[in-house]
Amino acid sequence: MNAPAAISTLPDLRGDFPGMITHDGTPWHYLDTAATAQKPRAVIEAMGRTLGENYATVHRGVYSRSAEMTQAYENARRTIANFLGGSENEIVFTRGATEAINLVANTWGRANLKPGDRILISQLEHHSNIVPWQMLAEATGARIDVCPLTDDHQIDLDVAEAKLTEGHKLVALCHVSNVLGSVLDAPRAAKLAHNVGAKLLLDGCQSAPHMSVDVAKLDCDFYVFSAHKLYGPTGIGALWARSDILDAMPPWEGGGAMIDRVTFEKTTYAPAPQRFEAGTPAIGEAVAFAAAADYISAVGLDRLHAHEAELVERLRRELGAMNDVTLFGPADSAGIVSFAIDDIHPHDLGTILDEANVAIRAGHHCAQPLMDYFKVPATARASFGLYSTHDDIDALLEGIARTRRIFGKA
Template identity: 45%
Template sequence: MDVKAVRDAFPILHQEVNGHPLVYLDSSATSQKPNQVIEKLEEYYRGYNSNVHRGVHTLGTRATDEYEGAREKVRRFINAESTQEVIFTRGTTTAINTVAASYGRENLQEGDEIVITPMEHHSNIIPWQQIAKETGASLKYMPLQADGTISLDDAENTITDQTKIVAVMQVSNVLGTINPIKELGKIAHKHGAVILVDGAQSAPHMKIDVQDMDCDFYAFSGHKMCGPTGIGVLYGKRSLLKEMEPVEFGGEMIDFVNLYDSTWKELPWKFEGGTPIIAGAVGLGAAIDFLTEVGLEEIEAHEHKLAQYAQQKMSEIEGLTIYGPKERAGLVTFNISDVHPHDVATVLDAEGIAVRAGHHCAQPLMRWLDVTATARASFYLYNTEDDIDRLVQGLQTTKEYFGDVF
């Protein structure tokens, strides 16, 4: 992969922050956008801004073609069987909430179990908490190994015939753990449960095949994979989606409205109430084109190399603790002894280095780690080993600064 050519496509990276060249290490929160996506959004608003599916005029027809063309790009990107299985949402959070509110409400009752893990993002915890309270189902947690991985033996012991839904992230946004989704799905299906996969941290970074992993639902966000904010995808097996009721009503999802009853459009539109996120979908399609052109296998290999390099260099810093397994996705979460992660991030920002600090929307995992917060450096296709060297230098500066203070 030609990283220099990739970097050249991202105009935001070519600036100085606080007098230093920007090093952006916060792609797990949101990725930067290449010219290809920015130009596609401008093209839509300048050239054919219109609503979709409703008009027969030229602009409406072109907007509809681009919108549905983006759906087909998503289908190919995740290898869904049909575009009927691709629902545009506002993001991963909305997608998971849709499954919880629709499938969960219809299929859970008292005595049933929902199985998740302590490493989940809040967006894959709170919807299940709420639907469990509503239906009387119980929430169960698979235990984690000491390094933050999942044991399949523990999964076998946690998932039972009472389990109706297993909801798990494919990649941890804190630990970098890559979970064995295909194997977890087999265990879930053996007990008659469905499996939902939070793909927010995996779809941008590795090749996804929903048919091969045999997941029932898969959710991801556009803004973490070089696309616009406010657009995401819910994949669901057609057989399940056909039986589910929509959770938003009006506009695009309507087929026929009577005074006292209404009917819904067929899949996927029955889940896309109101005016769709047209520009977002068009931009996501451009992002998929960009990532496909670079190559997801090449991106994954590049990030794996960066993660290994970062762990090696950062482990040489005295007093620095790295959390998570050695084999991981492209991020490193860490703390420096006696220095709050917010202070670490502040000093690094003064050096032009952007990292994340806080609980990363994973407070149960923070408690499992026995910390209140951590700092996180996350890598993407536009990062280099030079960026990591800058990070390490910035961490040394942080240590020196707070060593002098204390």
């Protein structure tokens, strides 16, 4: 199989990622980056140093190493803020995007929503951008509206415009779909939300690793994402929120580090963002999170996006030429290709591909309402990262051909 000549200028970075080799030393064709990204040595080493020779607690000790570790932790906050085009006082470290959304729901949401208020989400949302709002609606008496998709599987903002009323207080949408790779016109979504006085929350889990993000240009009010999808560690993510909104939000979890003064009669709280970071934080994870942001910034988000667009175009073209394959999502999806093969369950395909060292995702991708919309139990999903190459596509296509033979469909 002959791969087309590369059009992107991204260098071969697989040598930076020790996880891209199997235990017997052969290449691993990892096509599940949308679930979690492999980690470069720069991130692994940053985590190791923080847990080893540099380790101390933060925000508490008066000794020099604690002060140095506190500085490194706060520098990580500054790095993540710069990565998004925000300010460091607008970044709250969380356990991930899921916790970040729950934080907004349980602080801003409970303080601002009342019976009869409305929340708008879309058909393609990840469960993490559905369930917290359902829980909030049950607690406050608010109601949820669902925006459908266009024929090419984008969030239909024309319908959203028609649905939105002054009763809507929040619009919560995925910036890039984790199933379809479709990219939201975020500035338009922000304008539509703000026209009716609503806030816009963007789930950036799949946009931050694939394209340049500037929260000022997006004009959103909340932006959430996870480190592990950005080539960083698990267990940490970030909430960005406009400083005036964040300052007005009440705390969610109580404990150490988020207080100003505690007495048995009354407790006063630290300013944002510290108010939302109760307890000893994920110190090593935060430093490694920043190392991941630095690594991907050095590569260049625009170069990465062009590289992944090249791979997406080729794979969609190859799969689209197969009569028994259904493709989901738009042609210009961001680093993700979801598909189904007639009469072959995605789980069977994924199992057979694994025998050839090809790793894809097969299932509902934490988006069961979207699977119901397409009337399928699951899809197969190949997702690319900065270490992905045409060799990975070759291996995937060869694995699909082998699967067809096993199922008597050659």
